[in-house]
Amino acid sequence: MGLDLVIVGCGGHGREIAQVVAAVNAASNRPPWRLVGFVDDDPSERNRKRVESTGVPYLGTVATLGHLSPATHVVLGLGDPRIRRVVGTRVELFGLPAAxxxxxxxxxxxxxxxxxxxxxxxxxxxxxxxxxxxxxxxxxxxxxxxxxxxxxxxxxxxxxxxxxxxxxxxxxxxxxxxxxxxxxxxxxxxxxxxxxxxxxxxxxxxxxxxxxxx
CATH class of the missing domain: 2.160.10.10 (Hexapeptide repeat proteins)
Structure with a gap:
């Protein structure tokens, strides 16, 4: 049984992080990360389709994090550091651990x-x-x-x-x-x-x- 993980951001950077998760799971002897899904306040239709084509669901807006188990981990899948900082400050309010x-x-x-x-x-x-x-x-x-x-x-x-x-x-x-x-x-x-x-x-x-x- 692994640890639940959510990626914040439905763009290409977020999907690249999903590949890192898969690689970490494949190489590790520890319980794997269980990638629950992606959250994003305003994903484009193209990015939503690209995310869903990976087999990992789009869960909803960042506010969705408030409905998850407090043991759920998050990782910020946002390439622009200034945007990552703004969104990260919001994500921290939910008190979820960062992977x-x-x-x-x-x-x-x-x-x-x-x-x-x-x-x-x-x-x-x-x-x-x-x-x-x-x-x-x-x-x-x-x-x-x-x-x-x-x-x-x-x-x-x-x-x-x-x-x-x-x-x-x-x-x-x-x-x-x-x-x-x-x-x-x-x-x-x-x-x-x-x-x-x-x-x-x-x-x-x-x-x-x-x-x-x-």
Whole structure:
């Protein structure tokens, strides 16, 4: 008998997390996660059909969480860290525990200090001395190097590379294929565009792109 789990978000990111759940179940000796369904306040018809084609039902709006067993776990399947933060704040009001999921093809340092809700996708790498906040998402083949400190609701998109001794503040986003050089800070709510190379600190809320990023 496994633990019940609900994914918040019916988009592609949520369905990718469903694949992580399946991979974790297939590789683990522990009781499997039982994926009960998806919740989303306003899913498009296309996304609802895509979710239902996986064999996992759409349960209703986020308010549906209030009718579930208090032992039901949740995971935030929302790719945009700012949206994940807003929705996550609402989800926390229901008092349900947040699941952490690490794909069996990912690697996480044994000394990782992690808050709840961590999701590491296939090929993700977190090395040594790293401390991360709630609901960090490390997407496919993204890397987080030694001694980084990461805030809540941060996203590393596929192939992002964050070097050692960096700091990523709340709801920061490092885009696909972007690089953050050692010892730098990406401020709260800042976005590093896809393919950018960050060579200096990024101020909170700023969007930077290019090589060097500016």
């Amino acid at each position: 952490s999921l690490v794909h069996p093809d990912a690697t996480v340092g044994p000394d990782l200090v992690s808050a709840e809700g961590l999701v590491v996708f296939a090929g993700g790498r977190i090395t040594t001395g790293v401390t991360v906040g709630r609901h960090l998402h490390v997407n496919q083949n993204a890397t987080l190097a030694h001694d980084c400190v990461v805030g809540d609701y941060v996203s590393l998109h596929p192939l992002a590379a964050v070097s050692g001794d960096c700091r990523l503040d709340t709801a920061a986003l490092v885009g696909a294929g972007a690089v953050v050089l050692p010892g730098l800070r990406v401020g709260a709510g800042a976005t590093v565009g896809a393919g950018a190379c960050v060579v200096r600190d990024v101020s909170p809320g700023l969007v930077v792109k290019g090589v060097p990023a500016r």
